[in-house]
Amino acid sequence: MTRLDVKEVTVRFGGVTAVDQATISAEGGQVTALIGPNGAGKTTLFNVVTGLQKPTGGRVFLDGKDITHTPTHRRARHGIARTFQRLEAFGSLTVEENIRVAADAVRAKNAKPAQVTRGLIKRIGLERYADARADAVPTGVARLVELARALAIDPELLLLDEPSSGLSEAETESFGELLRDLASQGRAVLIVEHDMGLIMRVSDVIHVLDRGRLIASGTPAEVQADPLVRKAYLGEEDEPEDDEGPEDDDGHTLVLSAADPDDDTAAVPPTRPTRPTQPTPPASPIPPLPKGPGPQSGEPASGGWF
Amino acid sequence: MNVFLTYTVLGLVIGASYAIAASGLVLTYATTRIFNVAHGATAMVMAFVYWELAYNQGLSNWLSVLIVVFGVAPLFGALLERWVIRRVADSGVGVTLVVTCAVLVGLIGAAEKIWPPGVHQVQQFFAGHGLTVGMVRITGNDLLTVALAVVVGAVLWAFLKFTRLGVAMRAAVDDKELLALHGGRPHLMSSIAWAMGSALAALAGILLVSSQPSELNYISLTLLVVNSYAAAMAGRLTSLPRTFIGALVLGLLNAYASGYLWTGPGWTGFREAIPAIFLLLMLLLMPQARLRVGRLAGVAGVRTPEMRRVGLASALLLLAVVLGNSVFSEVNVNRMALGLCFAILALSLVPLTGFSGYVSLAQFSFFGVGALTVAKMHSSAPTAVLAGALLAAVAGILVALPSLRLQGLYLALSTIAFAQIMDTMVFQNPSLGGFGGSLTTKRLDMFGYRFTSDKAYAILAAAVFCVLGAGVILLRKGRYGRVLIALRDSPAACATLGLNPRLARVAVFAGSAAVAGLGGGLYAGLQNQVGSTNFQFFNSLPLLLIVVCAGVTSVSGALLGGILLMALNSYPSTQAYLFLILAVAAVGLGKQPNGITGWLFSLRDNPLGARLGLGSAGIARGIATRSVADKSSAIDGSVSVGENAEVEA
Structure with a gap:
């Protein structure tokens, strides 16, 4: 089984410390979640x-082998694949071609890249978009394209950066099943996600980052009960994270630190007025997200990206 | 010692005028992030305007300088910004380079029309006055140049640092929308920057022509200011003080080279190549750019045709050539064959620029390597042409390897530097294997047939084009073509999939150069005689412009581009009009990056109904064959289709 170990990693951008001595791990057969407020350094760690x-x-x-200085494309050949928080699909290729590029990249593994591609399109449910x-395609679909593309290189370790944003409730539900399924095949799945409902449901282990530091690690129940997490993740008197699926990446409203160093637009102070968040009962610190069939949750987020 | 001083003074004076020109370039780039290839041409045209006012209309020198530098030039810059630059501001590096290339060739065309070749000379300022330090004579003109450079440097620095407007201009480039939100006016900023940049180009142009009183020349003056690119790169296109230092160092290098360098035959052309070598060095010292993440923006491409259709089109082309052979006069058959050789050259840009998004201004150099090989081997065997293609591929690798770390504009500039070096140090230099004048060539002898007649040659060139064109289309349909496009869209994502971006880049440069070299070999045979002037770096500017306008993403675009390039070469009188048309077409590139043929295809693929988003079939087609012009309708379509997307795990 594969195993990723990140040991005391620090990343500084100029004077800003994005990741501060973070130590996390992810194991084959498990879904490991990496959570934390915006700017916590999750994407940087990815x-x-x-x-x-x-x-x-x-x-x-990776599996005990030091890969700190291995170039990105070699790491991919060692079995690491990822999706991106800010979409990196190949815009001028069709959905099918996107997946095919990846299937072709590891031809030694994939005897029949065309078949692998078709299989993934079916498995992820992208048939209707294959030729678009x-x-x-809508943002949520583009995220699934990235997921299919990452799966096409048959990775041992899969890193997913906010994969469910842009998905409807029903879609998120089946997406969770897909994650469990991937882990049960022996893959290590490391996921950054704001949808706490999903995280609590599918994760085996959760690491919580705050301002670049690891503040807690453990099972969902342990993490939910951790006082440090409550304080840092939710803020003492702050409202819980307002995080509905369709929201654009920039739109997460709970910003604990001023700027997200992962973000290209980090230098720009927020110009968009933050959405007023709803107060929630203080009893449950990290409530599973109320994902009722509201007018917003079923709507794919298609604006903003184009 | 006196010799040394003389050359030092000379170098400082040259450096001072480079510094003025380069600071204008830096100003426009730093404010609008658009690299103005036409900066030198602006200087050239303004020098001509100055000549017109001062020597043709009889105004006083000083009044003419004031009118040009504070009137004509800024007005020209502002209008250029308003009508051209603003329209392409958000397009990629490829489009902005091509559009400023269009301005460059347009300006040269205009200058040739307005001031037909003749005697255009200007006098030095303060002629007859000057200083003598020791044994070294410093003319008044030299002093003026240096003094103006100091004034320009100080004023610009203070302007950007301390004035409200200057600070706002520096802000404009960081985030236009943000600046607008805070009450700034980004359009005004970029207008002012272009006006100032143009004025500085004019000043540099006037100083350059008056320091060396010789005949004003359209091209050499334009290229002279190309040297300021090198200086501007020393400041990484953003830092004014470093630009000034770079300009002075370059000027001194130039002067010392002409004074001290061994003048043996092997070194001919070395001095001319110094700015290009300097530019290349500066580019290689650039820090590694991080892989950019965070965008999902495809580049429009035309639909890849079915192979059946490719066969049909090839047959039609061959038929047209046969028909042409029987209808056209001898001269025109030769032109047709020339057009087809150029089409092969243009085709070399399709995988490189059309698929991969790399802008190369060295294609004529690869073409020249192929021709040079055929001429030097003086053989009629097809192996000579193949050897030319092979050597060109090696040249392609030489361009790609040192510039592996460079992206976009910097890569394009490194191809300019390479082309300049090839031109001055190899092609013009017989002792390094160059032409040295011109060489005669033989026509191909293949399959027991000698292609001596132009008619046979035209059919040969057409057949080669068809084969290579089909190859390019197969490439696009295959694994490698997908990788090239994927690399252009997201190098970061490619790396995370295990693709090695460097290998792919070297390969595409090598392949593209080989195609260009093959075309060059055929061209050499057709022309019977080729020389270094056929392959100057300068030719690559109209080539890129024409092919991109014709449609660099498709094989048919390459064919059209080849024909247009032939027309440009064969009918010089039409140049000015052709350039005008191309300039207009280039501005349209912001809207239709697939050029003229892409536009024609979009008319075929998307009848009016689909463009307006009527009918689901039309929408589906719109998604599949989307071009930027149809962007809105395609997105509307996909949103409505995508509302009930489901995940089937």
Whole structure:
């Protein structure tokens, strides 16, 4: 079984410390979640694991082998695949071609890339979009395209960066099943997600980051009960994270630290007025998200990206 | 010592005028993030305007300078910004480079029309006055140049640092929308930047022509200011002080090279290549760009045709050539064959620029390598042409390897530097295997047939084009073509899938150069005689412009591009009009990046009904064959289709 170990990784951007001595791990056969408010350094940590970001300090191990200085494309060949928080689908290729590029990239593994591609399209449920250009599909669908593309290289370790945003409630439900399914095949699934309902349902282990530091690790129940998590993640008197599926990445409203260093727009102070959040009963610190069939939740987020 | 001082003074003076020109370039780039290839051409045209006012209309020198630098040039810059630059501001590097290329060739065309070749000379300022330090004579003109450079540097620095307007201009580039939200006016900022940049180009142009009183020349003056690219790169296109230092160093290098460098035959052209070498060095010192993440924006492409259709089109082309052979006069058959050779050259840009998004201004150099090989081997065997293609591929790898870390504009600039170096150090230099004048060539002898007649040659060129064109389309349909496009859309995602971006880039450069080299080999045979002037770097500018306008994403675009390039070469009198048309077409690229042929295809694929989003069949088609022009309808369509997306796990 595969195993990822991130040991005391630190990433500094100029004077900002995005990740501060974070140590996490993810194991084959499990879904491991990485949660924390915006700017906690989750995506930066993903970038470190995949090699898109060089850490200022610390090491990354895959199956005990030090891969801290391995280039990104070699890590992929060692079985690491990911999706992106801000979409990185190949916009001018069709959905099918997107997946095919990945299937072709590991031809040694995939004897029949065309079959693998078709199989994934069916499995993820992308049939109706197969021939559409990836920059013309709704955001939620584009995320699934990225997931299918990542699966096409048959990874041992799958990193998913907010995969469920843009999905409806029903879609999120079956997406959770897909995650469990992937883990049961022996893959290590590491997921960054704001949908607490989903996280609590599917995760075996949860790591909580706050301002770059790891503040808690454990099972969903342990993490929910952790006083540090309550304080840092929700803020003492702050409202809980308002996080409905269809929201654009930039739209998460609970911002504990001023800027998200993962974000290209980090230098720009927020110009958009934050949405007023609803007060929730203080009894449950991390409530499963009320994902009723509201007018918003069923709507794919298609605006903003194009 | 005196010699040294003389060259130092010379170098400082040249450096001072480079500094003025380069600071204009930096100003426009830093404010609008658009690199103005036409900066040198602006300087050239303004120098001509100055000549017109001062020497043709008889105004005083000083009044003419004031009118040009504070009137004509800023007005030109502002209008250019308003009508051209603003329309392409949000397009990619490829489009903005091509559009400013269009302005460049348009300006040269206009200058040739308005001031037909003749005697255009200007006098030095303060002629007869000057200083003598020791044994070194410093003319008044030299002093003026240096003094103006100091003034320009100080004023610009203070302007950007301390004035409200200057600070706002620096803000404009970071985030236009944000600046607008805070009450700034980004359009005004970019207008002012272009007006100032244009004025500085004019000043540099006037100083350059008056320091070396010789005949004003359209091209050499334009290229002279190309040297300022190198200086501007020393400041990484953003820092004014470093730009000034870069300009001075470059000027001194130039002067010392002409004074001290060994003048043996092997070194011919080395001095001319110094700015290009300097530019290349500056580019190689650029820090590694991080892989950009965070966008989902495809580039429009035309629909890839079925192979059946490709066969049909090839047959039609061959038929047309046969028909042309029987109808056209001898001269026109030769032109047809020339057009087809150029079409092969244009085809080399399709995988490189059309699929991969790399802008190359070195294609004529690869073309030249192929031609040079055929001419040097002086053989009629097809192996000579193939050897030319192979050597061109090696040249392609030489361009790609050092620039592996460079993206977009910097990659394009490195191809300019390479082309300049090839031109001055190899093609013009017989002792390094160059032409040295011109060489005669033989026509191909293949399959026991000698293609001596132009008619046979035209059919040969058409057949080669068809085969290569089909190859390009197969490439696009296959694994490798998908990888090229994927790499353009998201290098970061490609890396996370295990694709090595460097390998793919070297391969596409090598393949593209080989196609260009093959075309060059055929061209050499057709022309019977080729020389270094056929393959100057400068030719690559109209080539890129024409092919991108004709449609760089499709094989038919390459064919049209080849024909247009032939027309440009064969009918010089039409140049000005052709350039005008191309300039207009280039501005349209912001809307239709697939060029003229892409536009024609979109008319065929999307009848009016589908464009307006009527009918689901039309919408579905719109998604599949979407071009930017149809973006809105396609998105509307996909949203309505996508509302009940389901995940079937």
